[in-house]
Amino acid sequence: xxxxxxxxxxxxxxxxxxxxxIKLAEFxxxxxxxxxxxxxxxxxxxxxxxxxxxxxQHAHSEIIGALPEGTWITRAPGFKRKLALMAKVQDEVxxxxxxxxxxxxxxxxxxEMIHDLITGKSKYSNIFNYPAFTWADACxxxxxxxxxxxxxxxxxxxxSYGPYCRALDxxxxxxxxxxxxxxxxxxFLATGTQKQRDMFQxxxxxxxxxxxxxxxxxxxxxxxxxxxxxxxVKMATNDDTRNQFLDMxxxxxxxxxxxxxxxxxxxxxxxxxxDYTEPDWEEFKRVINGGGPCNEERLAVRRIAEERxxxxxxxxxxxxxxxxxPLA
Amino acid sequence: MSEEQAIALKELLYKIADDQLILxxxxxxxxxxxxxxxxxxxxxxxxxxxxxxxxxxxxxxxxAGEQAPDTVAFMRHADQFHNCVLVELPNGExxxxxxxxxxxxxxxxxxxxxxxxSSFEPLADLAKKIKGELRxxxxxxxxxxxxxxxxxxESIARLQTSLNYALPYALGIFEPSPNENIIMDAGFxxxxxxxxxxxxxxxxxxxxxxxxxxxxxxxxxxxLGGRIGKHSQHLQPLLDEMSEVFKIDPTAEW
Numbered sequence: 001x002x003x004x005x006x007x008x009x010x011x012x013x014x015x016x017x018x019x020x021x022i023k024l025a026e027f028x029x030x031x032x033x034x035x036x037x038x039x040x041x042x043x044x045x046x047x048x049x050x051x052x053x054x055x056x057q058h059a060h061s062e063i064i065g066a067l068p069e070g071t072w073i074t075r076a077p078g079f080k081r082k083l084a085l086m087a088k089v090q091d092e093v094x095x096x097x098x099x100x101x102x103x104x105x106x107x108x109x110x111x112e113m114i115h116d117l118i119t120g121k122s123k124y125s126n127i128f129n130y131p132a133f134t135w136a137d138a139c140x141x142x143x144x145x146x147x148x149x150x151x152x153x154x155x156x157x158x159x160s161y162g163p164y165c166r167a168l169d170x171x172x173x174x175x176x177x178x179x180x181x182x183x184x185x186x187x188f189l190a191t192g193t194q195k196q197r198d199m200f201q202x203x204x205x206x207x208x209x210x211x212x213x214x215x216x217x218x219x220x221x222x223x224x225x226x227x228x229x230x231x232x233v234k235m236a237t238n239d240d241t242r243n244q245f246l247d248m249x250x251x252x253x254x255x256x257x258x259x260x261x262x263x264x265x266x267x268x269x270x271x272x273x274x275d276y277t278e279p280d281w282e283e284f285k286r287v288i289n290g291g292g293p294c295n296e297e298r299l300a301v302r303r304i305a306e307e308r309x310x311x312x313x314x315x316x317x318x319x320x321x322x323x324x325x326p327l328a
Numbered sequence: 329m330s331e332e333q334a335i336a337l338k339e340l341l342y343k344i345a346d347d348q349l350i351l352x353x354x355x356x357x358x359x360x361x362x363x364x365x366x367x368x369x370x371x372x373x374x375x376x377x378x379x380x381x382x383x384x385x386x387x388x389x390x391x392a393g394e395q396a397p398d399t400v401a402f403m404r405h406a407d408q409f410h411n412c413v414l415v416e417l418p419n420g421e422x423x424x425x426x427x428x429x430x431x432x433x434x435x436x437x438x439x440x441x442x443x444x445x446s447s448f449e450p451l452a453d454l455a456k457k458i459k460g461e462l463r464x465x466x467x468x469x470x471x472x473x474x475x476x477x478x479x480x481x482e483s484i485a486r487l488q489t490s491l492n493y494a495l496p497y498a499l500g501i502f503e504p505s506p507n508e509n510i511i512m513d514a515g516f517x518x519x520x521x522x523x524x525x526x527x528x529x530x531x532x533x534x535x536x537x538x539x540x541x542x543x544x545x546x547x548x549x550x551x552l553g554g555r556i557g558k559h560s561q562h563l564q565p566l567l568d569e570m571s572e573v574f575k576i577d578p579t580a581e582w
Contacts, residue, residue: 074353074356077573078574082356083379083380086375089360089372090369188582192582311483313363
């Protein structure tokens, strides 16, 4: 699951001046024709750097995203939910595996990426820095956070880097099952006892602000980099994906009889887009930079898992083995 | 089937189902914490298989007049569970989880192979399906035991310590049921003693391919009690966690 809003905090395009202008023009022409760029192809250093950053953040979001939901596997109510949630979270870890492989084709190893994650150097989706207090929170994540991720990932799947696009095609197919599972869980809460309904309403109240943040800062305050759009690295603006999500899911939430904690939320019939209270972008920045309720806990869990598993990875490392580029 | 036999059969089904449920639950606790992503995913797969297997067995019990699978799994107290103590122990470090997986699934693969010849036909049919799944569990366990049991001094020492710790519990897998003779006479299952003998030679054949020391079987004292509801202090907290949401309202549909 990945919102993609964290990635583009502004980039420096100075390095482009050093690229071979003929090769650069050929590269851009290929992308304009809709061709995919493959690992062994020539690419500008900036393209490589941005893709590593984006795919790596996406991979981190998958393994960190497994934590808030993973804690509900052992508490899922009944066989049906327990089996489905285990399979769902397993998928998310599998997505991380696919994505780390896709990023490795660009020259950064999985070990380096994980190192950057646990030392706080690289980021992951902001929404996982919030706690899942109840079963209903886990259901909110499975339905709506996954829904948001699909909006973003379907856009990115049309991007220019072959290995990332292929990974996303497979990921989106699995995510669509997660969405069905999450929706099914929520329908049972919505049509269940008063206590169950209250649980989900409280989950919406807690998660709405992080959900709005999920797609990244408003376009008017985001660093806009045309070159990344031209290279099909960034495929849609933050406001566009946010609006698409609202269009698809707000009516469904209302239909189930729940309210959304934003009195200004309504579809603007003139613009065809959604009006809403501007999310608190200061809060967003604070949480991304480590000030959220769970940042420390999430990284600590990951760090402990890495430390405890170190002897296993060392035991697997054969001194005779050489690095092989992964298939992706 | 006589009443006596029906009771004995339920006893057999319960202990196997409880083993699968509790170890499946423990395996699922590795989600997000594995030493590498591939192992995270593998333990999660095995967890799904095991919990699915327990579900099928509880359904069989439900057909035989017991309560519905969700009620049986989520509402019983620890002393009503018949799993062996081995499966309820906390995951600990990866070396313990791996050794437990190896010792338990070696027994389980043999058990379900024997059960394909059960005189109780629904069980024999189910065993054919489960046997196929367990092949992958033992393939996984054997691959890792051979790899880590021959790798670094640390990996070998860790596996050895966990093996020595787990063995008395592993022998508890084979604690006979109170109605063991009826189970065997009715042809439901060949019995724990013959299972244990085959298990021991299978375990040895894998350990011999590693640098681990073989156990001195005569000095290992089995830890028993699980089959008659006597558990370690670890089972009840596991069950409390498992049923936390379910018990908010057991009559609700989730």
